[in-house]
Amino acid sequence: MSADVEFFRRLVLERSGLSLGVDKDYLLHSRLTPLMREEGLATIDDVFSRIRADPRGLLAQRGVDAMATHESFFFRDTTPFDQLRDVLLPALVARCAATRSLRIWSAACSSGQEPYSIAMLLLEERRLMPDWKIEIVATDMSEPILTRARRGRYSDFEAARGLSEARRTRWMRREGSEWTVAPEVRALVDFRAHNLMDGTAGMGRFDLIFCRNVLIYFEQSQKRWALQRLAEVLAPEGALVMGSAETVVGLDSAFVPAMGLRGVFVQR
Known part of the structure; x- marks a missing residue:
């Protein structure tokens, strides 16, 4: 393993919490190859050496962003x-x-489907909250993916x-070859750039936090640290929703499983 590659692994870990072991080498190549071509570089090794030479530069940030998993879909x-x-x-x-x-906070929101799904559901249940102030804060560390999320435009696929046909018809508008999220849905969501590894200062207090399929890629110590930061901004009787393959068990965290609910955790 070259020193440049190892430097990049440490950079990704420090900035995003993502742990890239040797078993993830295929991700390094598949996700950095487009970046290599865009920059006019000859090899992936050239990408690593350029990033090491300027770890605060744009290429380094784009490299870190590229390693994040942006897989998402509605509901x-x-x-x-x-x-x-x-x-x-x-x-x-x-x-x-x-x-x-x-x-509500949707952490690591990717291209926006999760926060928009939450907004659609809340609008469908609005009878429970007439005239309430509702805010969904959606964050991601990648500015390019946030730009796409704010646009709220999606392909047919x-x-x-x-989305069921009924929901798609109710909450989206056909525009040419794409579908655009309806204005009343978009109005509930505030997209912001934020990295979980930067802590939660300035985020305010939340009644509910969705942080799904994110911490599964973190090392144990970073999972504990991130969970503690989430606990600091969650209301005392609030809840944390994680992915189906994620758990706080064995992490000595501030959370315990919520009885009878899958992937939901409450503070001790």
């Missing part, structure tokens, strides 16, 4: 959204009745992936 995995509608939301409405406000 992904279904269960978290069913649990939000049937269990979590009614409990939040009861708890937040005095302030008549609800604040993306719009059909996870």
Whole structure:
């Protein structure tokens, strides 16, 4: 393993929390090859050496961004959204009745399907929260992916992936060869650039946090650190929703599983 490659692995780990072991070498090549071509470089090794020479430069940041997994689709995995509608939301409405406000964080939101799915569901359940102030903060460390998320435009394939025909017709608008998220859905979502490894200062307090399929790529110490930061901004009776393959068990974290709910955790 060259020193330049090892430097890049450490850079990705420090900036994003993503652990790239030797078993992830195929990702280094597949995700950095387009970057190599765009920069007019001859080999992947040239990418690594340029990044090491200027770790604060644009190429380094683009390299780190490229390593993130941006796989996303509407109402992904279904269960978290069913649990939000049937269990979590009614409990939040009861708890937040005095302030008549609800604040949700979609961390590592990728191209926007998760926060837009949350917004669609909340609008469908709006009868529970008439005249409430609702804010969904959606964050990602990649500015290019956030630009795409803010645009709210998706291909036929993306719009059909996870969305029923009824939901697509209700919450999206056909524009040429693409579908655009309806204005009332977009109005609920505030997209911001944020890296989980930078902590949560300035984020404010949230009633519910979605942080799914992110920490699974972190090393154990970084998982514990990230979970502690999430706990600091979660309301005392709030909930953390993680991916189906993720858990806090064995991490000595601030969270414990919520009884009867899959992938949902509450503070100790």
